[in-house]
Amino acid sequence: MNKLIVKGGHRLSGEITIGGAKNSTVALIPAAILADTPVRFDSVPDILDVHNLMVILESMNVKSDFTGDVLTIDPTNIEEGPLPSKAIKSLRASYYFMGALLGRFHRAVVTFPGGDNIGPRPIDQHIKAFRALGAEVTEKDGTVTMKTGEDGLHGAQIFMDMVSVGATINAILAAVKAPGTTTIGNAAKEPEIIDIATFLNNMGANIRGAGTDVIRIEGVDKLVAQNTHTIIPDRIEAGTYLSLAAAVGDGIRINNIIPEHLESFTAKLEEMGCDLTIYEDSAFVGPSKDLKPVSVKVMPFPGFATDLQQPITPLLFKATGRSTIIDTIYPQRVKHIAELQRMGARIYSEDIEEGLIVVDPSTNLHGAVVEAGEIRAGAALVITGLMAEGTTEIRQADNILRGYGSIIDKLRAIGADVSLAAEEPKF
Numbered sequence: 001m002n003k004l005i006v007k008g009g010h011r012l013s014g015e016i017t018i019g020g021a022k023n024s025t026v027a028l029i030p031a032a033i034l035a036d037t038p039v040r041f042d043s044v045p046d047i048l049d050v051h052n053l054m055v056i057l058e059s060m061n062v063k064s065d066f067t068g069d070v071l072t073i074d075p076t077n078i079e080e081g082p083l084p085s086k087a088i089k090s091l092r093a094s095y096y097f098m099g100a101l102l103g104r105f106h107r108a109v110v111t112f113p114g115g116d117n118i119g120p121r122p123i124d125q126h127i128k129a130f131r132a133l134g135a136e137v138t139e140k141d142g143t144v145t146m147k148t149g150e151d152g153l154h155g156a157q158i159f160m161d162m163v164s165v166g167a168t169i170n171a172i173l174a175a176v177k178a179p180g181t182t183t184i185g186n187a188a189k190e191p192e193i194i195d196i197a198t199f200l201n202n203m204g205a206n207i208r209g210a211g212t213d214v215i216r217i218e219g220v221d222k223l224v225a226q227n228t229h230t231i232i233p234d235r236i237e238a239g240t241y242l243s244l245a246a247a248v249g250d251g252i253r254i255n256n257i258i259p260e261h262l263e264s265f266t267a268k269l270e271e272m273g274c275d276l277t278i279y280e281d282s283a284f285v286g287p288s289k290d291l292k293p294v295s296v297k298v299m300p301f302p303g304f305a306t307d308l309q310q311p312i313t314p315l316l317f318k319a320t321g322r323s324t325i326i327d328t329i330y331p332q333r334v335k336h337i338a339e340l341q342r343m344g345a346r347i348y349s350e351d352i353e354e355g356l357i358v359v360d361p362s363t364n365l366h367g368a369v370v371e372a373g374e375i376r377a378g379a380a381l382v383i384t385g386l387m388a389e390g391t392t393e394i395r396q397a398d399n400i401l402r403g404y405g406s407i408i409d410k411l412r413a414i415g416a417d418v419s420l421a422a423e424e425p426k427f
C-alpha cells in the first residue's frame with residue numbers, strides 16, 4: 001500500500017487532461033475475450049484496475065501489452081482455467097468475466113468480486129440475466145459457477161428490477177453471441193454502456209438502444225476487430241478535477257471532456273455560483289467567490305453520479321450555508337466523513353438509511369493523517385488536503401490509484417505539492 005502526501009494551502013493553476021473512463025475500460029478489457037481477433041484500445045488510463053485485469057487475462061493465456069495509453073489484447077489462444085482470486089478481489093469489475101466467459105465458453109467459475117467498500121453490492125440482477133439466457137447458476141462459498149446445456153445460451157427477455165450498470169453490461173456480454181433476440185428492459189443508460197456497445201458493434205455485434213432504457217441484441221457468431229477503439233473520457237475524473245479547480249484553483253482548464261456526460265454535475269457547480277465556462281471538449285474554471293449551498297440528490301445517469309458525491313463535498317465546505325447530499329444508490333457511502341472531520345470539516349451523516357449527509361461551511365481545515373477507505377472518499381481527501389493548511393497523509397492510497405491515472409503528475413502540473421510513498425506496515 002502507498003500513502004499520498006499533500007502539502008496544502010496553495011492556490012493552483014494550469015491545465016489537466018482527462019484520461020479514458022475507468023468504468024468503460026474495466027468492462028472493455030473483459031469484453032475483449034469475446035473477440036475472435038486481437039483488439040486494440042487507446043486512451044487507456046494507467047490505473048491499478050487495468051494492471052489487475054491484465055493479470056487476470058494472463059491467467060487465461062490472453063496476452064496483453066500496455067504501452068503509453070495503448071492496450072492490445074490477443075484472446076485468440078485463450079484457455080479456460082482458475083482465475084487468480086487476489087486480482088479478482090482487487091476490483092469490482094472482475095464480475096464482467098462472468099458474462100464474458102459465459103458468452104465465450106458457455107460456462108464459467110468466478111469468485112465474488114471486490115471493489116469499493118461502499119455498502120452492500122449484490123449481483124442478483126447479473127445472475128437473473130445469466131439464468132434467463134439459459135445458464136444454470138450456483139453460488140457456494142463466494143464462488144459463482146455457471147454452465148449451460150448442449151444448446152448453449154439463447155436470446156431472452158430480461159427486465160432488471162433496478163437500474164444496474166454492471167448487470168446491464170454483463171447481460172450484453174453474455175447475450176452478444178447468444179443466438180436469437182435478447183431484450184434488456186430497465187437498462188442502465190450510463191455513457192460507459194454506449195462505449196461498450198460501440199466497441200462490440202464495430203466488431204460486428206448487433207446491439208441497439210444502448211443509452212436508452214431498452215437494449216435489443218441479435219446474437220452474432222463472430223466478433224472481428226477492424227480498428228482501434230478510443231475509450232471515452234472519464235466523466236468522474238473530470239468532475240473530480242472540476243471540483244478541485246473550483247475549490248483551490250486560480251484558473252484551471254480541464255481538457256478532454258464530453259460536456260453532455262457532465263451536465264448534472266456542471267449544473268450543480270453553476271447553481272453554486274462557480275465561475276465555469278464550458279467549451280466543446282474542455283472547461284475553464286476561474287477562482288470561486290461567494291458560493292451558495294446546494295442540495296445534491298444522487299440518481300442513475302443522467303442524474304448526479306454517486307461517484308461524484310464525495311468529490312463535490314470539499315467544494316461545499318466553501319459555501320456560505322448548509323448543503324445536503326442524499327445518495328439514493330449507495331446510502332452507506334460515507335467512508336470520507338470521519339476522515340474529513342479529522343481535518344476540521346463540519347460534515348455529518350444524518351441518516352444512514354436514507355443516505356443523508358449534511359455539510360456545513362468549514363473554513364478551518366488543517367492537515368491530518370487520514371485513510372482513503374475507497375476511491376472517491378480518497379478523492380475528497382486529496383481535494384480537502386489541497387485546501388487545508390499543513391500536511392495531510394492519506395493512507396491506503398492504492399484505493400485512489402485504482403481509478404485516478406497519473407494523479408501525482410496531473411496535480412504537480414497545476415502546482416500542487418503532492419507525493420507518493422510506501423506506507424509503513426501496521427503491526
Ligand SMILES: CC(=O)N[C@H]1[C@@H](OP(=O)(O)OP(=O)(O)OC[C@H]2O[C@@H](n3ccc(=O)[nH]c3=O)[C@H](O)[C@@H]2O)O[C@H](CO)[C@@H](O)[C@@H]1O
Binds near residue numbers: 167
Ligand atoms: C465498475 C463500475 O462501473 N462501477 C460503477 C457501477 O458499479 P455497479 O455496476 O456495481 O453498480 P450498479 O449500477 O450495479 O448498482 C446500482 C444499485 O443497484 C444495486 N444492485 C445492483 C446489481 C444487482 O444485481 N443488485 C442490486 O441490488 C446496488 O446495490 C446499487 O444500489 O455503477 C455504480 C453506480 O453508478 C458506480 O458507483 C460504480 O463506479
Ligand SMILES: C=C(OP(=O)(O)O)C(=O)O
Binds near residue numbers: 091
Ligand atoms: C465505486 C466505484 O468503483 P468500483 O465499482 O470499481 O468499485 C467508483 O469508481 O467510484
